[in-house]
Amino acid sequence: MGETNNNKAGRPWRQTMFEVIFEADTPAGKWFDIVLIICILLSVAAVMLDSVASINNKYHSRLLAAEWLFTILFTVEYILRLLCVGRPIRYARSFFGIVDLLAILPTYLSLFFFAGRHLAVIRVLRVLRIFRVLKLGHHTKEAALLKNALYASRRKILVFLFAVLTLVVIIGSLIYIIEGPEHGFTSIPRGVYWAVVTLTTVGYGDISPGTGPGQFLAALVMILGYSIIAVPTGIVTVELSRVQTDKPTSQVCPECCAEGHDKDAKYCKYCGAKL
Secondary structure, eight states: OOOHHHHHHHHHHHHHHHHHHOSSSHHHHHHHHHHHHHHHHHHHHHHHHHHHHHHHHHHHHHHHHHHHEEEEHHHHHHHHHHHSSSSHHHHSSSHHHHHHHHHHHHHHHHTTTTHHHGGGGGGGGHHHHHHTTTHHHHHHHHHHHHHHHHHHHHHHHHHHHHHHHHHHHHHHHHHHHHHGGGTTSHHHHHHHHHHHHTTTTOOOOSSSOOSHHHHHHHHHHHHHHHHHHHHHHHHHHHHHOOOOOOOOOOOOOOOTTOOOTTTOOOOTTTTTBBB
């Protein structure tokens, strides 16, 4: 027991800090994440309440003080994250690293653009760390698989979007010729706007065809819209079906802070560092 305590006392402070901040498997790391998530939710609630006029008139100064307090805490936490990882630049460029930075920037920007502080609600994305706290690390892996599937589908989706863009330009031009300014289609861009709204089956109703041929074209566009919506879904589904998943652990790489490693992994699959 004494030897174990000596080993803990002799560890570098960066390693100890890393386990507290990044590891969710240790008691200290779990409590750190829980307290962090509570602070995130409270800070987001403060920003949202401050946008309510009746609450803002009474408690603006208190909510503003709370917002700055949380921002300072998150700033210190962000700096500590950069200090205790082996590759701080890699962490800063990761998803959570960017979210952590965006979570504190709006409050500082409010010194120059006051309304910008309300963008601090973006820090609610940091609550995604709850997956690690609740031992739901496989959800993080599944999110990565979805990202990979979208990336693998990017060329097909790009071709599809280009085809849709060409289609709405043609449809917008046709509806402009058929309906004309007397029915609200004052220009081809206005017709393209209608084509996009109709093709996506949104149907705002702010502009609609009034002639028989125009309504016939609208009906065809609506039917076409249902088939077009299914195309990107099918493309991504095919890519997802090619991916095989294994349940990963919530262990974090001490160098690049990547998650989703296999249970028997000894080295990080992203940077090669020893786990």
